Amino acid sequence: MDLENKTLKELFDLVDKIGKNRYHKLTEKNFDNYQQYENWRYVDGNSAFGTTQESKDWVKDHSDSHCPICDTRYHQDNGRTIDHKLPRAKYPWLSMEFKNLWVICWDCNTEKAEMDWYEYERYIFKRYPQSYNALRAFRPIQLLQRKAL
Ligand SMILES: [Zn+2]
Incomplete structure (x- = not known):
């Protein structure tokens, strides 16, 4: 299969098809793991809810002082969040894939919502053209190619 020559949309459709097949094979244990992982993601949330030093370290290693999209410096009211590049609503089988995660600010995360x-x-291209190149650098193309193979 020649993945290099596929458009991004074609690649997504292909991955989506493969993913749906995998999703139907998930077990109860997968969901247990998912719950643990979901708690792990709450970096700035309630520590009783599962925030660990490990998750804080991951965020530290995967972000700098500014949000990569809006270039705003993270601060108390607009802190770091861990977002799924490909939304969980559409790609539940990528929920626990670390390569599908990135750190962006709360505002950008809220704005991105469930967009594919x-x-x-x-x-972003239409609304914040100055941010488009920064965003492209985060395109999860390798993740998609690997999953499609
Ligand atoms: Zn932002």
């Missing part, structure tokens, strides 16, 4: 990656690129 290619929708989000289009949205």
Whole structure:
């Protein structure tokens, strides 16, 4: 299969098809793991809810002082969040894939919501063209190619 010559949309459709097949094979144990991982993601949340030093360290290692999209410095009211590049609503089988995670600010995360990656690129291109190149650098193309193989 020649993945290099596929458009982003074609690649997404392909991955989506493969993913749906995998999703139907998930077991109860997968969901237990998912719950643990979901708690792990709450970096700035309630520590009783599962925030660990490990998750804090991961965020520290995967972010700098500014949000990569809006270039705003993280601060108390607009802190770091861990977002799924490909939304969980559409790609539940990528929920626990670390390569699908990135750190962006709360505001950007809220704005991105459940947009698919290619929708989000289009949205940023139209609305914040100055941020588009920064966003493209985070395109989860390797993740998609690997999953599609
Ligand atoms: Zn931001």
